[in-house]
Amino acid sequence: MKSTIPEAGVPITRSDRQEASLHDEILLRLRDYVVEGNIPEGARVPERQLCEMLGISRTPLREALKVLAAEGLIELLPNRGARVRQLSERHLEELFDVMAGLESLAGRLACEAITDEEIAGIERLHYEMYGYYLNSDMHGYFRVNQNIHESIVAAARNEALRAAYASFAGRIRRVRYSANFARKRQRWGEAMREHEAILEALRRRAGSELADILFQHLRNKRAAAIEHLTATRDANPASAAGG
Amino acid sequence: MKSTIPEAGVPITRSDRQEASLHDEILLRLRDYVVEGNIPEGARVPERQLCEMLGISRTPLREALKVLAAEGLIELLPNRGARVRQLSERHLEELFDVMAGLESLAGRLACEAITDEEIAGIERLHYEMYGYYLNSDMHGYFRVNQNIHESIVAAARNEALRAAYASFAGRIRRVRYSANFARKRQRWGEAMREHEAILEALRRRAGSELADILFQHLRNKRAAAIEHLTATRDANPASAAGG
DNA sequence: AAGGCAAAAAATGAATGCAAAATATCCCTA
DNA sequence: TAGGGATATTTTGCATTCATTTTTTGCCTT
Numbered sequence: 001m002k003s004t005i006p007e008a009g010v011p012i013t014r015s016d017r018q019e020a021s022l023h024d025e026i027l028l029r030l031r032d033y034v035v036e037g038n039i040p041e042g043a044r045v046p047e048r049q050l051c052e053m054l055g056i057s058r059t060p061l062r063e064a065l066k067v068l069a070a071e072g073l074i075e076l077l078p079n080r081g082a083r084v085r086q087l088s089e090r091h092l093e094e095l096f097d098v099m100a101g102l103e104s105l106a107g108r109l110a111c112e113a114i115t116d117e118e119i120a121g122i123e124r125l126h127y128e129m130y131g132y133y134l135n136s137d138m139h140g141y142f143r144v145n146q147n148i149h150e151s152i153v154a155a156a157r158n159e160a161l162r163a164a165y166a167s168f169a170g171r172i173r174r175v176r177y178s179a180n181f182a183r184k185r186q187r188w189g190e191a192m193r194e195h196e197a198i199l200e201a202l203r204r205r206a207g208s209e210l211a212d213i214l215f216q217h218l219r220n221k222r223a224a225a226i227e228h229l230t231a232t233r234d235a236n237p238a239s240a241a242g243g
Numbered sequence: 244m245k246s247t248i249p250e251a252g253v254p255i256t257r258s259d260r261q262e263a264s265l266h267d268e269i270l271l272r273l274r275d276y277v278v279e280g281n282i283p284e285g286a287r288v289p290e291r292q293l294c295e296m297l298g299i300s301r302t303p304l305r306e307a308l309k310v311l312a313a314e315g316l317i318e319l320l321p322n323r324g325a326r327v328r329q330l331s332e333r334h335l336e337e338l339f340d341v342m343a344g345l346e347s348l349a350g351r352l353a354c355e356a357i358t359d360e361e362i363a364g365i366e367r368l369h370y371e372m373y374g375y376y377l378n379s380d381m382h383g384y385f386r387v388n389q390n391i392h393e394s395i396v397a398a399a400r401n402e403a404l405r406a407a408y409a410s411f412a413g414r415i416r417r418v419r420y421s422a423n424f425a426r427k428r429q430r431w432g433e434a435m436r437e438h439e440a441i442l443e444a445l446r447r448r449a450g451s452e453l454a455d456i457l458f459q460h461l462r463n464k465r466a467a468a469i470e471h472l473t474a475t476r477d478a479n480p481a482s483a484a485g486g
Numbered sequence: 487a488a489g490g491c492a493a494a495a496a497a498t499g500a501a502t503g504c505a506a507a508a509t510a511t512c513c514c515t516a
Numbered sequence: 517t518a519g520g521g522a523t524a525t526t527t528t529g530c531a532t533t534c535a536t537t538t539t540t541t542g543c544c545t546t
Binding site for chain 4 (some may be wrong): 021022023056057058060078079080081218
């Protein structure tokens with residue numbers, strides 16, 4: 001069966017772009033489209049269908065594809081088109097480790113610049129997350145958890161870091177989601193304790209310590225995510241083969 | 244005066260590409276062309292001239308420009324073409340910090356996987372570098388220094404990290420070069436001592452410590468580079484204005 | 487009926503064409 | 517002669533077109 005690409009909203013019209021160029025618009029849309037898992041892993045990215053879907057010609061679409069390939073979201077095979085990049089277990093380990101390194105860096109830098117108010121804000125998020133934890137509200141927990149990590153990255157006051165972090169987050173977003181929703185309650189408990197340690201180090205502005213804690217925290221997440229992914233793929237290998 | 248783009252070698256012919264696609268070839272060439280400083284900072288990237296220079300049409304060139312823009316090497320202004328990205332002092336600080344974080348991560352990961360042989364190799368490089376230090380051979384020192392840091396990144400066994408490191412290195416390459424050549428002898432001595440500490444931590448596979456040392460080492464480099472850049476720009480502001 | 491080859495169809499990669507926007511040039515006025 | 521505005525030129529963004537390559541289809545052979 002050919003992979004069918006569903007409709008994805010209204011074609012882009014010139015009136016849509018206020019400041020962002022059509023290219024940027026296309027890029028954002030296409031990136032989201034891929035990241036959200038609308039095309040199965042390993043499957044072809046059909047130029048013509050996407051052109052029709054977006055209401056544009058092949059030129060700007062292909063420009064966007066090149067960028068997405070540079071970002072690592074898709075891969076371009078010479079004369080054989082674009083495919084959604086299939087991430088092996090090893091690839092995911094690597095990406096998680098880089099994320100861990102970036103967040104570790106964010107923590108280190110945050111300690112140099114973060115204000116008491118920002119720390120208080122993160123503390124509030126922490127307690128909010130604790131509530132979701134007690135209620136076993138996975139969705140809420142996950143959302144606030146993301147929020148906390150993004151707050152730390154923001155506190156690092158480094159736009160290049162923020163962009164790199166966002167880029168890597170996009171690449172593993174799908175796996176991260178499913179892994180978080182499948183997370184064992186036990187791992188939740190560990191994660192909560194780790195978050196407490198993070199806050200504690202942040203309050204003391206202990207950069208090196210915070211870097212260590214954050215790295216280990218992400219490493220633990222990595223283990224859970226990979227474990228979950230392996231189990232999922234073993235149970236349903238077709239989903240990873242691009243059918 | 245209009246910025247003149249000098250010739251840059253032979254146009255790309257189809258016979259050149261064995262495996263790499265024309266697009267990849269163009270991308271590599273154009274990236275090098277920009278990174279090597281052939282177009283002044285802030286100056287326009289003239290599509291037509293580059294097309295003639297490379298012997299291609301605008302389509303593949305523009306695809307490459309989009310990618311370079313995504314990499315942060317150039318910026319695309321809507322309807323106003325591409326410009327070589329001008330890095331402010333703050334931008335450079337940020338990029339150096341991200342490099343520091345990535346290398347710090349590399350050290351941490353390297354401690355998990357590095358072999359005794361690899362450490363011995365880095366030690367050899369260290370002694371080689373010491374020789375250049377004693378002879379005040381800036382060029383040799385710089386080359387081996389790069390080599391050492393690349394060896395640590397390689398030992399991390401993480402392709403995603405290696406790629407990200409290479410990308411950021413490209414973005415600050417020009418400044419890094421000039422800063423290194425201008426380095427004071429005193430800073431050389433500090434750097435040598437830091438390198439000894441790096442090796443020592445590596446031998447003990449002390450990941451956290453090595454992460455700290457590498458981060459601080461790069462931070463010191465950052466300070467030297469920024470200081471040098473500021474002095475250079477103050478002495479010759481035109482070079483940064485894109486004349 | 488299975489396998490293989492050839493032709494047709496489709497998709498890709500790159501060049502060209504065209505309308506809109508930006509830039510440069512020129513002319514006029516004060 | 518300096519400034520301002522209209523016009524011409526260039527440049528940009530995207531669509532379209534064309535040549536290759538790949539993939540599919542169909543037919544023939546065994």
